[in-house]
Amino acid sequence: MASSHILVLSCPDQPGIVHAVTGALLAGGGNIHESRQFDDRETGQFFLRIVFSAQDAAAIDAAMRPLASQFAMDWKLVPADRPVKTLILVSKFDHCLGYLLYKARMGELPIDIVAIASNHPASALTVSTIGDIPFHHLPITKDTKAEQEARIKAVVEETGAELVILARYMQILSDDLAAFLAGRCINIHHSFLPSFKGAKPYHQAHARGVKMIGATAHYVTADLDEGPIIHQATEAVTHEDTPEDLVRKGREIESRVLGKAVAWHTQHRVFPNAAKTVVFGN
Template sequence: MTGHHILTLSCPDRPGLTSAVTQRLFQHRGNVVEAQQFGDAETGRFFMRIVADFADEAAEGEFRQDFSGLAGTYDMEWSLRQADERRRVLILVSKFDHCLSDLLYRHRIGELPMDIVGIVSNHPAEGHELAGARNIPFHHFPITKDTKPQQEAQIRDVIEETGAELVVLARYMQILSDEMSAYLSGRCINIHHSFLPGFKGAKPYHQAHARGVKMIGATAHYVTADLDEGPIIVQDAEAITHADTPDDLVRKGRDIERRVLARAVRCHLEDRVLLNAQKTVVFGD
């Protein structure tokens, strides 16, 4: 067997899709190890994620060629890749490095199947020591209101040079331009230190404290031109009390942010996230 491959697809929903896909796999000596599917009545789209093994490389190649024709018939958006293929990831950070540190730790212990091709910071210190300890290229790209286009061009150059497939904003406290957001569409994950859609923008924990909320949370989402409104991937929350200060909320929030971002990155790396208009379909593990 060739080892696990991950097949993902989405298309307009219609009867017989599951049968059509699994039959093609069987015809080309593919063995289904895991399968998940979802039909969204609201958008009228069908989503599927299959983990399969092929008898040999020839069978895989034949399946790819044959499935391309099937995908055209059903108007599918689809992808097939080896499950152990590591994605190339670029991480952006500003002053707070707790999410960066957590991602680097999870990467080191093998929890996140990725190759970190660089760390970019708009501050000279944040991330530099962590990058040096792991032999990861570090880029300090300062930014001002007047130099934003040039700074984003530097980041795009790094993405192009390294072949980064995913960009992670690990508390990168800069708003990306519309052009940069469009360039990174579907491949840039942000962690927002709030339970969106509430408390957008700056100091959400202070906003939450002022409102006397009893739950705080964090949201990992894909970046779009609309600030803090991209398709949500993962959220989590934690109870707080009237005795908690804004600093307490920030401290507790750091823990939520770390685990929410890490989970979202892992889901993306494992092809568990499929875009569904302004929402996502996230297949669990």
């Protein structure tokens, strides 16, 4: 019986890539259902995402290997219905966590939440119903940061987490942990980057009298709030809004933006492209 798979790849652009890849799919008995491609003429990189069904995905995998070498591809072939093992880090503000839990439980996010970790005890969470998901209380101080981050690494390795989500996790990751999680850690920042980086961005925005607030989901790098952006959204505000109003309105935006970014990442729609991303959104 045919099963659905996703093939994603990026490589230096040159003639014949699509012809070669679709030929490999045809030879392996694959039937293409969706195909998106992008040629970045600034970087010279080519990006391709194909959803297909086939009875023998192993044959297609074997056919792709020589092509990957020929075209210097960064590629992967994954079952379309395989959920991504996910660790969620959170602090006291758990609205984003609650949103992700709801979406996952409704079957609207292809994630398998293998653990939740927080620098605060579970009793500090006011929105989320964690249920039987393993919870790790990992308190942190200035003097215990290295030890605490070592425990985060251990949870990642023990659970096999493929994605780590900073769902309003209000701690700055060390360069070491950021490097360990490179390409597999998504943060939600409560402003429309690159504006208002760092702490209390809503208060910064209010002080500047902005007429629009936003949220940004991005990959985590060692540079604070400067990782490649996956998704952003905004909402209008007025001079009558207090900083507390901005925080309240921002909760909705943050949850939606993070949820969409996680969905796109776990559906293999996001490609790193130097300091940016290519996103085949839906």
